Amino acid sequence: MSAIVFYIATVVNYFFIYNILAWGLNIQFGYAGILDFTYITFMAVGAYVAGVTSLGRQQPGTGVTYILGWHLPFPLPLLLGGLAAALLGLLVGLLAINRLRSDYLAIVTLSVGIIIYSLVGNLTGLFDGFDGLVGVPEPLNGQVHLGVNTYTIFYMAVTGVVMVILWFFAQRLRSSALGRTMRAIREDVDVAESFGKNTFRIRLVAMVIGCFYAGIGGALLIGFVGAFSPGGWSTLETFIIWAVMLIGGRGNNWGSVLGSFLVIALLSEATRFLPAIPNNAFLEPALRNIVIGAGLIVVLRFRPQGILPERKAQFSEVRAARAGPGEPHAG
Amino acid sequence: MQADPPILEVDGAVRHFGGLRAVDGCSFTLQRGMLAALIGPNGAGKTTLVNLVAGALSLHGGRIRFLGRDISGWAPHRIASLGLIRTFQISREWARLTVLENLLVAAPDQRGENLWNALMRPGVSRAEERRLVAEALDTLDTFGLYAMRNEYAVTLSGGQKRLLELARAVMGRPTLLLLDEPMAGVNPALTDQLAQHIETLRQGGISFLLVEHNLEFVERSCDYVVVMALGRTLATGLMSDLRQNPEVVSAYLGGESVERAAG
Numbered sequence: 001m002s003a004i005v006f007y008i009a010t011v012v013n014y015f016f017i018y019n020i021l022a023w024g025l026n027i028q029f030g031y032a033g034i035l036d037f038t039y040i041t042f043m044a045v046g047a048y049v050a051g052v053t054s055l056g057r058q059q060p061g062t063g064v065t066y067i068l069g070w071h072l073p074f075p076l077p078l079l080l081g082g083l084a085a086a087l088l089g090l091l092v093g094l095l096a097i098n099r100l101r102s103d104y105l106a107i108v109t110l111s112v113g114i115i116i117y118s119l120v121g122n123l124t125g126l127f128d129g130f131d132g133l134v135g136v137p138e139p140l141n142g143q144v145h146l147g148v149n150t151y152t153i154f155y156m157a158v159t160g161v162v163m164v165i166l167w168f169f170a171q172r173l174r175s176s177a178l179g180r181t182m183r184a185i186r187e188d189v190d191v192a193e194s195f196g197k198n199t200f201r202i203r204l205v206a207m208v209i210g211c212f213y214a215g216i217g218g219a220l221l222i223g224f225v226g227a228f229s230p231g232g233w234s235t236l237e238t239f240i241i242w243a244v245m246l247i248g249g250r251g252n253n254w255g256s257v258l259g260s261f262l263v264i265a266l267l268s269e270a271t272r273f274l275p276a277i278p279n280n281a282f283l284e285p286a287l288r289n290i291v292i293g294a295g296l297i298v299v300l301r302f303r304p305q306g307i308l309p310e311r312k313a314q315f316s317e318v319r320a321a322r323a324g325p326g327e328p329h330a331g
Numbered sequence: 332m333q334a335d336p337p338i339l340e341v342d343g344a345v346r347h348f349g350g351l352r353a354v355d356g357c358s359f360t361l362q363r364g365m366l367a368a369l370i371g372p373n374g375a376g377k378t379t380l381v382n383l384v385a386g387a388l389s390l391h392g393g394r395i396r397f398l399g400r401d402i403s404g405w406a407p408h409r410i411a412s413l414g415l416i417r418t419f420q421i422s423r424e425w426a427r428l429t430v431l432e433n434l435l436v437a438a439p440d441q442r443g444e445n446l447w448n449a450l451m452r453p454g455v456s457r458a459e460e461r462r463l464v465a466e467a468l469d470t471l472d473t474f475g476l477y478a479m480r481n482e483y484a485v486t487l488s489g490g491q492k493r494l495l496e497l498a499r500a501v502m503g504r505p506t507l508l509l510l511d512e513p514m515a516g517v518n519p520a521l522t523d524q525l526a527q528h529i530e531t532l533r534q535g536g537i538s539f540l541l542v543e544h545n546l547e548f549v550e551r552s553c554d555y556v557v558v559m560a561l562g563r564t565l566a567t568g569l570m571s572d573l574r575q576n577p578e579v580v581s582a583y584l585g586g587e588s589v590e591r592a593a594g
Contacts, residue, residue, distance in 0.1 A: 180436055181444055
């Protein structure tokens, strides 16, 4: 019984974390039309920074080397992870967004991701290279002292609270004039520019906010798993999050939730229950990607806007001004 | 008292693409309140000039002044913020925004576009938002698009998209509207309708510079015409006078086209 509860709680944790990741990507692409093909890199930076700020100082002789080691209490590592990812997003954005758009930007982000991947893997003093960080403290477990199973359930509440807060801001941004201008930029950046919108700055804002979400997602992930290495954020993983967002419906945060549920909680988990395939250890993990890829193709073929497409903005039509300029202007 | 500066001064503008000098020392001056037309044969550099004035292309020489301020080399959004709004030769609506949203985005300097306001204080822009919606609905009403307000702009017909371009430009609170072939590809009834709107807007205080091939409209409505050929200003003045100008006539292939286009 408790095994099933533990399993479900684990899947729910991943589901919550992928919601956050998908919203961040949705803010970048669904709102502002930024093709970020290295989104996973920002998640990784969030995870690493949260890891090294919650771990204690590196111990000589263990062979595990990393920077910082500040041993900060939750939620500081979480916030620092988000901020570090946002900062990296700002740098990449400053480099690439001003001069490049659409597919060119996609290629540059992809390259940046590969460069950072190689750097992190080879500069072992940074985040312990390809071996990665291990033994990252479980957030708040120093206070609550729970066993593995109960902690997993407890952590659901932690990710849940963070998720609700980020949902709130993602939705607020969406319904704001800023979110509307972002969507206009997504549709035609030149026209937005010709209406006085500083499209570079606004796309940069979307990039940075999206990266912050990625970083928070990564920080929650490393707190949950307790370890993180480059194997967990290969280029391919970026496209899992893209699949989550596109299958669910771009531009719609509820779509991301649905996509996260379908891809992470159903498709991805379902492949775990396949019977073992003898003499082919790599086939099973590969099947996960095959199934997700097939799901993406089916959705893009039959519902190109996703299962829950972006909803039309509705406005309450109080046409008081119809009568003339008598409407008082609350500036 | 000093007189008002001209609304637009183009002073020796140059722009080349590789070896092609698309705009090659073009100069003219527009006064406030003008409904001016920019005409010339295909390839004369009219659209390039519009892009130079709007900041979409960078100048390779010369200066451009708007209301006395040198805007040469400015980013398009800064130029637009001064009240110089342009439209495009091909309608470029924000396709997957509703018609109403297309107008709302166009409004300048919205408090809700500030990140802090958007995330932390949505209340501060609520009154502004209500006012903008009311203004946008009125504008849509004026342009006969009210019924389409909640449709995605991509679903509009070609003619409706032309009207949307103009309505959206009006929401940008322009001082000078730069229209690149506002009547390209529209039927005669809509041409009249667009001409009517332009005239009304002009009486409301907006100045115009429009690139136009419909010379009949230009002659009827425009009080100043700039003729461009080979990237230069060939002549300026009233259309009725320019018709007598042999250089203008020959630029239009021996005058035949001028007469024919004028119907």
